[in-house]
Amino acid sequence: MIVYISGPVTGIPDYEPPFTSEEELLINEGHTVINPCNAFRGQDGLSQALYMRFHIHSILMADAMVLLPGWKSSKGAQFEEHMARTLNLPIYIRRGGELILQ
Numbered sequence: 001m002i003v004y005i006s007g008p009v010t011g012i013p014d015y016e017p018p019f020t021s022e023e024e025l026l027i028n029e030g031h032t033v034i035n036p037c038n039a040f041r042g043q044d045g046l047s048q049a050l051y052m053r054f055h056i057h058s059i060l061m062a063d064a065m066v067l068l069p070g071w072k073s074s075k076g077a078q079f080e081e082h083m084a085r086t087l088n089l090p091i092y093i094r095r096g097g098e099l100i101l102q
Contacts, residue, residue: 003092004034004059006080007068010048018068022094026066029099034058052076059083064090066099 005022009015019037026033036055040046055076059065065084071077084091092099 001063002032002034002061004062004065004080004084005036005068006065006071006077006084008070008074008077009036010074010076022066022068025094025097034062048076052079055080056083059087059089062089064092066092066094067102069093 003026005019005026007015007018007022016037019035023033023035036051036058039054039058040051059080062084065080067077067081071081081091091102093102094100
């Protein structure tokens with residue numbers, strides 16, 4: 001299964017570790033992972049619209065989404081979650097090491 005990771009980024013200085021940790025767990029569980037933190041190879045300062053246009057394309061390629069803690073406080077993650085629901089993708093959160101369907 002191809003899984004897209006969604007979570008808060010904007011305004012969070014060290015936003016990458018939760019994405020990386022989830023990516024490692026998903027890979028170890030046998031999934032192919034789309035980690036949006038890897039999309040621009042550290043290139044910061046681009047417009048949010050540019051980032052989101054790229055991520056929309058990535059979500060279209062995914063079979064499911066995993067939401068990271070704090071996603072509800074992120075406009076971008078809220079948009080991604082809405083898009084996944086509109087596309088009828090299964091959406092998961094991780095609780096106690098297990099993926100839970102939302």
